[in-house]
Amino acid sequence: MIGGGEAALIQRYFHGLTAQRDGVELGVGDDAALLQTETGLLAACCDTLVEDIHFPGDIPPEALGHRVLAVNLSDLAAVGARPAWTLLSLTLPEKDPQWLERFSAGFKALADRYGVALVGGDTTQGPLSVSVTALGQVAGDHGLRRGGARPGDGVWVTGTLGDAALGLELWQEREEATALAGDPAYLAGRLFRPEPRVAAGTALLGRASAAIDVSDGLAADLSRVLDESGVGATLELEALPRSQAFIDEQGDLRHLLHGGDDYELCFTLPAEREEEMACLREHAATPVTRIGTVEETPGLRGVDAGGVVCALEPGGYDHFAEGS
Ligand SMILES: Nc1ncnc2c1ncn2[C@@H]1O[C@H](COP(=O)(O)OP(=O)(O)OP(=O)(O)O)[C@@H](O)[C@H]1O
Ligand SMILES: Cc1ncc(C[n+]2csc(CCOP(=O)(O)O)c2C)c(N)n1
Ligand SMILES: [Mg+2]
Numbered sequence: 001m002i003g004g005g006e007a008a009l010i011q012r013y014f015h016g017l018t019a020q021r022d023g024v025e026l027g028v029g030d031d032a033a034l035l036q037t038e039t040g041l042l043a044a045c046c047d048t049l050v051e052d053i054h055f056p057g058d059i060p061p062e063a064l065g066h067r068v069l070a071v072n073l074s075d076l077a078a079v080g081a082r083p084a085w086t087l088l089s090l091t092l093p094e095k096d097p098q099w100l101e102r103f104s105a106g107f108k109a110l111a112d113r114y115g116v117a118l119v120g121g122d123t124t125q126g127p128l129s130v131s132v133t134a135l136g137q138v139a140g141d142h143g144l145r146r147g148g149a150r151p152g153d154g155v156w157v158t159g160t161l162g163d164a165a166l167g168l169e170l171w172q173e174r175e176e177a178t179a180l181a182g183d184p185a186y187l188a189g190r191l192f193r194p195e196p197r198v199a200a201g202t203a204l205l206g207r208a209s210a211a212i213d214v215s216d217g218l219a220a221d222l223s224r225v226l227d228e229s230g231v232g233a234t235l236e237l238e239a240l241p242r243s244q245a246f247i248d249e250q251g252d253l254r255h256l257l258h259g260g261d262d263y264e265l266c267f268t269l270p271a272e273r274e275e276e277m278a279c280l281r282e283h284a285a286t287p288v289t290r291i292g293t294v295e296e297t298p299g300l301r302g303v304d305a306g307g308v309v310c311a312l313e314p315g316g317y318d319h320f321a322e323g324s
Contacts, residue, residue: 091129209268
């Protein structure tokens with residue numbers, strides 16, 4: 001089972017815990033819930049970042065403010081929602097006005113770019129942890145979801161993969177308190193300041209057959225789509241999109257497939273819609289790459305440049321994996 005620990009825990013204790021209620025178009029198990037309201041579909045999600053688990057303690061505070069909102073806007077993008085409102089929950093070890101000034105500036109800059117209003121939250125003292133609830137609106141009657149991939153669809157991904165995982169390694173290996181420059185700075189920027197794929201998410205509505213945001217790693221997150229859809233896929237490993245900095249810093253398949261923290265969208269697309277991807281590239285200014293094909297045979301496989309096929313482990317980040 002993918003993400004045996006974390007996913008099994010949620011399944012065992014929280015999936016179906018409460019009574020059913022009308023109006024839940026999509027509930028526990030996808031990137032965001034979709035709720036029917038009189039004015040259309042409301043998307044809701046929440047994501048927490050904990051010091052030393054989700055970010056190193058020496059992350060610049062502006063970056064943390066950006067990141068905690070960005071990872072939530074990424075979950076909204078994965079269901080095709082336009083972000084609208086947010087609530088911010090802070091657990092802080094101390095009241096540090098300078099830190100708060102910088103954190104809130106980073107949060108505001110991203111919120112303002114997407115017209116997101118901060119409408120509430122909570123503030124407590126304790127070990128550093130920041131949490132956002134994000135709400136957005138979906139145009140039309142259906143959002144994107146994980147469960148719709150069909151054999152013959154292409155597997156696609158926005159942007160490039162592996163940058164953030166490599167960036168974290170370079171950040172942690174650097175001489176203490178030295179600033180990074182060049183490629184390592186670019187890669188650390190991809191970790192600290194992910195750009196949520198909001199325009200791509202809304203553009204994929206009505207086009208993609210399934211979607212997810214890549215937070216735990218491509219192999220783990222794509223496997224969730226495949227399992228939910230009852231299908232499998234083969235990835236062309238040479239086609240996985242890499243940034244120049246990633247190539248120059250010698251990132252490898254492990255970062256691309258299992259690193260996580262990418263916050264790109266992975267989606268499946270019926271073959272007849274492939275030429276519509278030009279609109280994402282042009283109007284949503286989003287690079288998109290076809291990286292594989294959905295197949296009937298369950299499981300995830302990779303094919304290398306020489307045509308050799310191998311099974312790929314879903315393995316990605318799991319908070320409660322065996323041995324963790
Ligand atoms: N304690 C909980 N109670 C109810 N539902 C939960 C709980 N924890 C997680 N979920 C739900 O389980 C699903 C998986 O949660 P998870 O946090 O792994 O989200 P994700 O979108 O897969 O990952 P990410 O947040 O990194 O993008 C989501 O639908 C989430 O809303
Ligand atoms: C200090 C530090 N160590 C490790 C990582 C890697 N990491 C942590 S959680 C996660 C998956 C997404 O989290 P979630 O599933 O909770 O949304 C990943 C890839 C990091 N970002 N910072
Ligand atoms: Mg997600």
